[in-house]
Amino acid sequence: MVVLKLWVLLLIVSMHGYGTLASDPDPIQDFCIPNPKYGAIGTAHLSILPCKNSSEATTDDFVFSGLKAIGNFSDTGLATIPVNPGVFPGINTLGMSFVRADLKAGGINPPHFHPRATEIAYVVQGSVYSGFVDSNNRVFARVIEQGEVMVFPRGLVHFQMNVGEKPATIFASLNSQNPGLQKIPTAIFGSGINEKLLEKAFGLTPKQIGTMRRRFDPKTVR
Template sequence: MEKNIITMWAILALFMVLAILSFTTDASDPDPLQDFCVATEVPEFEVFVNGKFCKNPKKVTADDFFYKGFNIPGEIKIPQGAVVTMVNYKNLPGLNTQGISIARADYAPFGVNAPHEHPRATEVFAVVKGSFYAGFVTTDNKLYDKILNEGDAMVFPRSLYHFQLNLGDTNAFAFVAFNSQNPARADVARGVFGAKGVFGTTPKIYDDVLSKTFLVDKTVIEQIQSQILSINV
């Protein structure tokens, strides 16, 4: 019975997310100039459109528009207790130039999707299982926050920092949609305190900048940096 209810909410959440996205076109990718542009990594004899090479339409198959595995929870490896499984033009090539992508967000008990922003997309977060505390901060430093339960959805405007916290002591998940085929992500903690690759800037920001910004001693900055860099995923 519980499984059927979750499945029902999953279907409703997907329809709701896609419906809401149809009204968020102002910040979306440019409109496609053709029926489709299936992404390809082999540019020879292909056509260049919207940032990715397009597959020859004569070589396109139904598999280019198909993704399998959205029902499988993501593996949570980081101590924050959350993981987002993106489905975009990279693993669903038919999304290229369509101005949309979708994701599954999984949370461990009391897990948090730490404050971050998407520079190229508005996000719609639809709860399938569990309860969340979620919110975003405007450029006027105003917080808009809500408690979200199963069947609820919340919009996070483009480029504004936002977060979600699982309020329960069991696993939870949500479906997330973006009005961009490549929304990108910038994390506050990793971007500021990290110092390599996906975990931060390369090279790292001077400790003097961070200690003066946060009004703390450099040893505090170094401690935070070491914790961020210890994450291995």
């Protein structure tokens, strides 16, 4: 059963990779393992390292072992291990990234979105209430069980909650090596938006706004 799960996950990730042209540029070589010996090239969003000679690439460049253990849990009962070229150089220029997410019983992954990527999430174990909201404010959500997959379209707000009595584990793949992450509560209350505007937009008092700002201050939120 474990082997079947892994094969399904690998199939999802490999099939998902074929859709990368819609997000990241098409690679112009088989692979590009960053060479840390040379200085990074700075861009608006990324620091790009030149590729090392392909003859210097090894099998270890294409293997990542950092998903064996659970990450550190946040106050919401969520632990994530994001994987991008910064920690796994082998996926550089391949137009993808992925993440392991663990949820305690009752834990949540708060509403958020990825501005540059579509996400596909596979439930390895547990029962997870998952969903997204489209641009017409229609909610598409239900409980996703072990072995099921749900897709979250690019740029749409989505969320997850463990509704089971045991921990849940999710593996997700995104079709960009730099998908971006915007957490809705932090974006609204932790970004310094004018207090009067927030009061009128949400019908909250100054005291309530202050409470929300302290709760979602990016310097303290976990």
